[in-house]
Amino acid sequence: MQQQQRMCISSLTISHSCSASTTDSSLFTTTIPKTDDMIENNLQEDLFSEDILVAKNSMPEDDPNGNTLHDAREIRWGPQHAGAKILAGQYTKEKRIQEIISIILSIIFMIYNFICIYRYFDVRNWYLIIPSALLGILTADLASGIVHWCADTWGTVDMPFIGRNFLRPFREHHIDPTSITRHDFIETNGDNFAVTVPYLLYMAYKFTYWNDTDIRQIYNFEVYMFLLAIFVSMTNQFHKWSHTYFGLPSYIVFLQRYHIILPRKHHRLHHVVPHDTYFCITTGWLNWPLEMIHFWSWLESIVEKYTGAKPRSDDFAWAQKTEKVHCY
Numbered sequence: 001m002q003q004q005q006r007m008c009i010s011s012l013t014i015s016h017s018c019s020a021s022t023t024d025s026s027l028f029t030t031t032i033p034k035t036d037d038m039i040e041n042n043l044q045e046d047l048f049s050e051d052i053l054v055a056k057n058s059m060p061e062d063d064p065n066g067n068t069l070h071d072a073r074e075i076r077w078g079p080q081h082a083g084a085k086i087l088a089g090q091y092t093k094e095k096r097i098q099e100i101i102s103i104i105l106s107i108i109f110m111i112y113n114f115i116c117i118y119r120y121f122d123v124r125n126w127y128l129i130i131p132s133a134l135l136g137i138l139t140a141d142l143a144s145g146i147v148h149w150c151a152d153t154w155g156t157v158d159m160p161f162i163g164r165n166f167l168r169p170f171r172e173h174h175i176d177p178t179s180i181t182r183h184d185f186i187e188t189n190g191d192n193f194a195v196t197v198p199y200l201l202y203m204a205y206k207f208t209y210w211n212d213t214d215i216r217q218i219y220n221f222e223v224y225m226f227l228l229a230i231f232v233s234m235t236n237q238f239h240k241w242s243h244t245y246f247g248l249p250s251y252i253v254f255l256q257r258y259h260i261i262l263p264r265k266h267h268r269l270h271h272v273v274p275h276d277t278y279f280c281i282t283t284g285w286l287n288w289p290l291e292m293i294h295f296w297s298w299l300e301s302i303v304e305k306y307t308g309a310k311p312r313s314d315d316f317a318w319a320q321k322t323e324k325v326h327c328y
């Protein structure tokens with residue numbers, strides 16, 4: 001299926017074969033005529049076919065009316081989707097309390113550790129500190145891809161504890177991608193901040209109780225871990241901004257345009273049914289190289305071979321929880 005997906009992206013014919021999860025094949029069969037200009041310019045051809053693929057097989061996020069008043073007999077995406085309503089209703093008060101505590105703790109440790117890193121900073125080691133920081137950002141991007149791929153591809157919302165608390169937002173996000181833009185800072189970022197708390201606490205312990213000599217020996221590693229923690233924490237915020245088409249501050253748009261954080265158009269490729277590509281959502285820097293080596297399809301074939309589990313079967317099931325609506 002991944003091979004078919006890539007073929008869809010690079011060719012001008014989009015067919016039902018690249019969207020095995022969909023319920024209505026007629027919605028996904030389109031042939032786009034070639035023009036002379038496009039034959040001369042392969043890059044332009046790829047960009048154009050990506051635009052068409054995104055337009056046909058994902059929710060129109062840059063059109064606010066299209067998000068809620070989709071012109072279709074059957075609602076395929078958005079807050080009115082039957083599955084999206086069920087999933088949104090499963091966000092509990094206990095979960096929110098856990099998110100608030102995680103964010104407060106994480107921010108306290110971030111500030112403390114930043115002060116310590118600044119205190120021990122030695123500009124003569126810039127050639128080690130800068131690569132350590134960049135490696136931390138790259139690791140965060142890879143981690144975002146692996147976690148996102150795991151949650152999208154395997155498991156079900158019915159699984160004890162992780163189903164409702166961890167997998168539910170991923171299912172909701174595919175059938176109502178703009179729901180993330182209606183979530184506040186706490187709901188958007190609570191889980192990611194929670195992940196960073198244990199290590200940030202350990203880092204604070206080291207900076208507090210270790211002697212100067214020992215701290216200097218681990219300094220570059222702690223810079224790496226600090227940047228990793230910051231970018232892991234901010235991953236879903238970057239992701240939220242990649243779905244926000246209205247009212248973003250100009251500096252965020254600048255960061256997106258120069259691909260310092262996840263760009264909007266780049267992330268739209270993940271939201272093309274069946275959501276089997278471009279899983280990295282922190283900066284998105286690793287998406288292209290991982291696609292080149294067929295990383296995700298390779299991993300899926302291994303898991304499928306040894307477990308027999310079908311990739312994205314739960315995701316497909318939620319996508320099909322549509323209800324007929326009548327247009328008057």
Ligand SMILES: [Zn+2]
Nearest residue numbers: 148152270275
């Ligand atoms: Zn996804």
Ligand SMILES: [Zn+2]
Nearest residue numbers: 173177239267
């Ligand atoms: Zn998304």
